[in-house]
Amino acid sequence: MFTKILIANRGEIACRVAATARRMGIRTVAVYSEADAGAKHVAVCDEAVCIGPAAAKESYLRAEKLIEVALATGAQAIHPGYGFLSENAEFAKACAEKGLVFIGPPASAIDAMGSKSAAKALMEKAGVPLVPGYHGDQQDTAFLNAQADAIGYPVLLKASAGGGGKGMRVVEKSADFADALASCKREAINSFGDDKVLVEKYLQRPRHIEIQVFADTHGNCVYLFERDCSVQRRHQKVIEEAPAPGMTAERRQAMGEAAVAAARAVGYVGAGTVEFIANQEGSFYFMEMNTRLQVEHPVTEMITGTDLVEWQLRVAAGEQLPAQQAALQINGHAIEARIYAENPEKGFLPSIGTLKYLRTPEAVEFSLGQGNEPAAFRIDSGVREGDTISPFYDPMIAKMIVWGKDRTEALARMRQALAQYRIVGLHTNIAFLSRLMHSAPFTQADLDTGLIERHHDSLFPAAVPPTAAVLALAVAGLLQNEQQAGSDPWQSSHGWRMNLPLIRTLNFSEEEQQIAVSLQYGAGGAHQLQAGDTKCAMQIRQAQAGQIQLSLDAHTISGEVIWDGEKVHVFTGGQHTELHYHDPLAHAGDAEAEGGRLTAPMPGKIVAVMTEKGRAVKKGEPLLIMEAMKMEHTISAPHDGEIAEILYAVGDQVSEGAQLLAFAQTH
Ligand code: ADP
Numbered sequence: 001m002f003t004k005i006l007i008a009n010r011g012e013i014a015c016r017v018a019a020t021a022r023r024m025g026i027r028t029v030a031v032y033s034e035a036d037a038g039a040k041h042v043a044v045c046d047e048a049v050c051i052g053p054a055a056a057k058e059s060y061l062r063a064e065k066l067i068e069v070a071l072a073t074g075a076q077a078i079h080p081g082y083g084f085l086s087e088n089a090e091f092a093k094a095c096a097e098k099g100l101v102f103i104g105p106p107a108s109a110i111d112a113m114g115s116k117s118a119a120k121a122l123m124e125k126a127g128v129p130l131v132p133g134y135h136g137d138q139q140d141t142a143f144l145n146a147q148a149d150a151i152g153y154p155v156l157l158k159a160s161a162g163g164g165g166k167g168m169r170v171v172e173k174s175a176d177f178a179d180a181l182a183s184c185k186r187e188a189i190n191s192f193g194d195d196k197v198l199v200e201k202y203l204q205r206p207r208h209i210e211i212q213v214f215a216d217t218h219g220n221c222v223y224l225f226e227r228d229c230s231v232q233r234r235h236q237k238v239i240e241e242a243p244a245p246g247m248t249a250e251r252r253q254a255m256g257e258a259a260v261a262a263a264r265a266v267g268y269v270g271a272g273t274v275e276f277i278a279n280q281e282g283s284f285y286f287m288e289m290n291t292r293l294q295v296e297h298p299v300t301e302m303i304t305g306t307d308l309v310e311w312q313l314r315v316a317a318g319e320q321l322p323a324q325q326a327a328l329q330i331n332g333h334a335i336e337a338r339i340y341a342e343n344p345e346k347g348f349l350p351s352i353g354t355l356k357y358l359r360t361p362e363a364v365e366f367s368l369g370q371g372n373e374p375a376a377f378r379i380d381s382g383v384r385e386g387d388t389i390s391p392f393y394d395p396m397i398a399k400m401i402v403w404g405k406d407r408t409e410a411l412a413r414m415r416q417a418l419a420q421y422r423i424v425g426l427h428t429n430i431a432f433l434s435r436l437m438h439s440a441p442f443t444q445a446d447l448d449t450g451l452i453e454r455h456h457d458s459l460f461p462a463a464v465p466p467t468a469a470v471l472a473l474a475v476a477g478l479l480q481n482e483q484q485a486g487s488d489p490w491q492s493s494h495g496w497r498m499n500l501p502l503i504r505t506l507n508f509s510e511e512e513q514q515i516a517v518s519l520q521y522g523a524g525g526a527h528q529l530q531a532g533d534t535k536c537a538m539q540i541r542q543a544q545a546g547q548i549q550l551s552l553d554a555h556t557i558s559g560e561v562i563w564d565g566e567k568v569h570v571f572t573g574g575q576h577t578e579l580h581y582h583d584p585l586a587h588a589g590d591a592e593a594e595g596g597r598l599t600a601p602m603p604g605k606i607v608a609v610m611t612e613k614g615r616a617v618k619k620g621e622p623l624l625i626m627e628a629m630k631m632e633h634t635i636s637a638p639h640d641g642e643i644a645e646i647l648y649a650v651g652d653q654v655s656e657g658a659q660l661l662a663f664a665q666t667h
Helices: 011-023 040-044 063-073 089-097 107-114 116-125 141-151 174-192 249-265 297-304 308-316 407-420 430-438 468-485 590-596
Strands: 004-007 027-033 047-052 077-079 155-159 168-171 197-201 207-215 221-233 236-242 270-278 284-290 333-340 357-359 377-381 396-404 422-424 502-510 513-521 527-531 534-544 547-552 555-564 567-572 575-581 597-599 604-609 622-628 631-636 641-646 659-665
Touching: 004 011, 004 063, 011 027, 011 040, 011 308, 011 377, 011 396, 027 040, 027 063, 047 063, 063 077, 063 089, 077 308, 089 107, 107 116, 107 284, 116 197, 116 249, 116 284, 141 174, 141 197, 155 174, 168 174, 174 197, 207 249, 207 308, 221 249, 221 297, 236 297, 236 430, 249 270, 249 284, 270 308, 297 308, 297 333, 297 377, 297 396, 333 407, 333 430, 357 555, 396 407, 407 430, 422 555, 430 575, 468 502, 468 513, 468 527, 468 534, 468 547, 468 555, 468 567, 468 575, 622 659
Parallel strands: 004 027, 004 077, 027 047
Antiparallel strands: 155 168, 155 197, 207 221, 207 270, 221 236, 236 333, 270 284, 333 396, 357 422, 377 396, 502 513, 502 575, 513 527, 527 534, 534 547, 547 555, 555 567, 567 575, 597 659, 604 622, 622 631, 641 659
């Protein structure tokens, strides 16, 4: 076995690999970009080497540099994780040439699966079922159109060299074919430098079912059953589970054997995934093979009781597979949800920023847990509280994985886990995932790749005003804060003096909605709250470090209240509400203060600086242009004044609220 490996990746997968290596007594070398100097994967490895600036091209994608670091640190092998160089045949070759073990398949197998057309031709020979279609070399329009007519509409055109959902066109009828082909070829040549396309039958309401395979260098090859990854947005997986609901033993065996045949056909070694597209009634067709470990591998680990990274390391070191097919069994059900820093309400746009507050359900990390049963809750994450999600890399925060004896138990645990996951500081998809986990189609396992789009209305309900419970918790949180700060304006007697009630109006807002809450202090803490027409009696039972319990009329309510500047985050009943509190004292004198600080309205990149230090400017004069969310925003002078300092340069990334320049107002 190796004594030292280099992990050529970052984030959760780098931490994941390090956890298994540590358990096996293998030393680890982390590599990191300048943006990742303080990252978790650097902290959990035994050694770490900086390999360049933040941009992946200049760091994690530098094959030569990675090999140089491996040789210099005495690592015997390189684990590429997923993404970056994990499916780069040149890198695998270069490792071998320098006497390093690439923990993955041989370069020839990566190459064989690189082109969709070539892979399909290979699979056809190996007897693996294919989607009806044409994937040959003839590319003239009339010929392909005739092929499509023979297949029957709708058909799907795919760029042979494509990936990531790009270069695909659905064609509904023969009359549309020529135009769609021309446009598909244009996109293919622009994106992949190769305009070769293939034509397939476009399946209706298909499911994405993939098989985990594993092969060693001794001729053994097994399948570790299937994962259902049908819940996707823009052809990207959101939820994965194993086993696939509704799978029969016969079909599982047929798909498993087809996947093993696919792996054997390319001389596969190590962990691989054969992706199939399946009809609702169960027929399945080869789509592509991913020649690496997948993001969703933990669900397979949980139901098979295996550590796939350990298998990878053993196979790469020349050992036999740790188990043969007959010894592999499915135990229970596992579901994984990908927690992303993104805004589902804004088309799943990535959200960058700092994880100011992070509380997770109690869970094991990167492992199966201990004992006879797998752990019920597992979290694989590459970030900690205080870390930032930067615009340079994938905005995944964590993978929440649950295990249960059956799907019902696993689903209940996922709902519970998401309700306990608390993040303040950036947008996340947690509430969206929670709605998905409570939705009828997911609960009933009525799965297909169009689930999210088809149920868009129920998954993206119109915003509802905050409930009385949320407002009461926010008010209680405010009172607790004021008490701690000694700034409660009514603190001497908690607002109650000489039998006269005292009334305060507290102004909150949610999005554009203004919410005024009137608080009437009562003797012994028996307060009255009123918001709109709703009146409640509120009594705080317990309030400690944001954990609040109160009674509201006849109900007992508990929740957590976290302050982030003037934003108050209320977590209760599995819901997260963000309110803005308008503190009348904090805003006194704002007008002057604002003149001296010009801040970024949202995270973005500086694309132009139109002024310089010391320059006198007129009110309304454009000073800076930043690009955020694919649009340009001009920052202009709020008054006549002078530029005291410019704090960023063109090309810099700025976070939301960052001061961009200092401004001295002229009077
Ligand atoms: P990419 O390599 O770009 O990810 P894939 O061939 O893996 O492309 O397909 C991505 C997704 O597109 C699949 O998960 C599925 O949702 C959809 N898809 C692919 N082929 C078909 C087909 N023949 N019919 C219907 N949907 C398809």
